[in-house]
Ligand SMILES: Cc1cc2nc3c(=O)[nH]c(=O)nc-3n(C[C@H](O)[C@H](O)[C@H](O)COP(=O)(O)OP(=O)(O)OC[C@H]3O[C@@H](n4cnc5c(N)ncnc54)[C@H](O)[C@@H]3O)c2cc1C
């Protein structure tokens with residue numbers, strides 16, 4: 186189906202597809218096994234200008250006014266080959282969003298061109314005791330002359346240790362609740378900023394998930410993002426923009442698994458015929474394809490809407506795109522393993538990895554329970570407002 | 574520094590079909606691609622450019638091909654992979670060129686560009702002779718090194734390379750200008766970049782006819798080709814040999830009998 190990409194977006198898709206097929210697919214199993222960070226592949230993405238697609242031309246980017254849609258197109262293509270390696274790209278997008286949302290001109294001038302040329306970024310909100318309830322974060326930033334002194338530990342930060350630029354959320358005013366959180370840009374190498382445990386994960390094993398440790402870390406005041414106390418707003422606005430990206434990661438994983446399942450079903454023979462000739466199996470493929478296409482249509486619609494209309498609050502639709510696509514990814518990858526039968530269960534075949542990789546998309550950037558909660562809350566609030 | 578890369582557009586498949594009547598390659602209806610070895614040549618040229626940039630010296634990469642008007646697609650693809658300019662040598666008068674005439678025409682075109690360094694692939698996957706690179710060097714009177722696996726050092730005047738030879742490597746220093754042909758070992762080619770694709774779309778491709786490069790008609794095309802293809806054919810698949818197993822003395826007897834039967838002993 187034709188989704189009427191602009192010519193630039195067709196180029197983005199083709200450039201990303203080339204990297205996915207030629208550079209990523211051949212090494213996906215290797216990184217899945219070793220859990221190393223895929224630097225050569227990230228460099229290839231950078232050389233191909235992929236980190237420019239969500240950054241404005243003014244800062245050496247190539248967004249052409251549609252950063253979110255572009256990010257989705259690229260993430261989807263990369264994720265078809267490996268949902269873990271693609272995350273180095275997508276999480277840089279996530280780490281950049283707070284800068285797009287709240288940075289002042291000087292901060293944009295300083296950081297966006299670096300990211301455009303391939304310096305990777307990370308987003309640090311979650312802590313051991315603050316997951317779904319992000320308002321419970323305990324990392325503190327205390328004003329001290331020209332600096333803020335940060336203390337605390339962030340947990341499970343994607344691109345942790347590998348990224349050079351971190352957007353970090355910390356409490357500046359503990360008595361003000363959610364309005365007491367501020368966002369900061371913290372550069373790797375800042376004294377007092379170190380990295381803790383690197384996680385050993387079920388899936389997306391090529392992605393680095395690591396602790397960030399702040400011990401009397403001195404952050405220059407000019408690195409505060411937005412006004413003091415607007416950190417929570419920045420985080421929520423970021424999620425509105427980034428969740429279609431998680432959706433597109435899920436979509437790519439699902440499409441990649443479906444493609445492999447179709448190919449396998451034509452080649453595997455039982456009862457004297459290819460298994461693709463059995464109606465029961467074709468019905469499975471049809472359901473998988475319908476859901477994948479529905480996810481794609483939803484993600485593209487939401488992404489384009491955010492780019493073109495800059496809605497004040499995109500939360501419900503953004504949540505739908507993430508939640509729907511990630512549920513589809515889990516179902517489709519599980520059925521793809523089913524179509525491979527016993528072979529699908531073996532690591533020698535590429536398909537079980539898709540099922541392991543899919544799972545995370547239902548968990549991070551807000552679990553799917555939290556997404557449903559946001560969507561439902563919005564429905565009820567809207568009904569109450571219109572007085573029905 | 575000026576760098577040039579010779580690229581050839583070749584059919585997608587390695588199973589090229591041959592017209593039984595004309596004995597030439599059937600090119601119609603076959604998707605084309607840049608000769609795979611030439612992608613390594615192009616990548617190395619772009620890397621040399623990047624390396625020189627780090628040393629504070631500017632360089633530009635020009636790709637050149639001799640071929641029909643459709644070869645423009647190969648040139649645009651080369652731009653998406655990092656080349657700056659492109660030249661197409663295209664003229665009916667070039668048709669039927671053998672390797673001598675091909676390298677002559679390319680050398681004339683290159684003379685007009687006057688590059689310091691010329692890259693070629695080690696061979697083309699269709700013609701397969703590996704003669705064009707060295708041929709160019711002779712016609713244009715540049716130093717040459719074939720089967721280059723690594724560029725160790727490069728300056729304005731001199732280049733040191735490692736050549737792949739039968740049982741190892743040979744280190745050679747050449748005065749520039751020079752022609753190099755490269756092997757796959759030399760690098761890992763990149764994929765197209767976004768900016769490259771945009772440039773490729775906008776790029777103006779320079780087209781030169783035989784008269785533009787002062788190539789007299791008796792030196793190019795069929796007229797200028799000392800070799801003539803009499804017949805091209807796909808060799809019949811070789812049958813697998815027979816395999817005997819057993820005790821060595823039995824096998825020795827069996828072999829001796831066979832040799833006697835064949836009347837060779
Ligand atoms: C691989 C990986 C990478 C990550 N990368 C990042 C990153 O880059 N940056 C970052 O800041 N964070 C990151 N995270 C953290 C991630 O966003 C959190 O794990 C996620 O938000 C869930 O928090 P939690 O794990 O603490 O689960 P909990 O909040 O403890 O939830 C446990 C369960 O309770 C359910 N639950 C909780 N509250 C409710 C409710 N109100 N209603 C119904 N159900 C509820 C949840 O849905 C879940 O099923 C990452 C996590 C992982 C695993």
Ligand SMILES: Cc1cc2nc3c(=O)[nH]c(=O)nc-3n(C[C@H](O)[C@H](O)[C@H](O)COP(=O)(O)OP(=O)(O)OC[C@H]3O[C@@H](n4cnc5c(N)ncnc54)[C@H](O)[C@@H]3O)c2cc1C
Nearest residue numbers: 579639669671672675693694696697700701702703704705
């Ligand atoms: C008598 C004769 C008649 C022929 N007639 C025809 C004909 O009518 N039509 C036809 O299509 N072919 C014809 N050919 C084939 C043609 O001559 C060769 O394809 C050509 O000379 C290149 O040789 P090759 O393919 O062996 O390249 P190689 O020498 O193996 O190539 C080595 C490198 O040289 C460079 N190179 C080679 N060719 C070109 C080029 N055209 N442009 C830029 N760089 C290049 C590339 O870098 C390549 O990697 C004919 C050949 C002969 C002998």
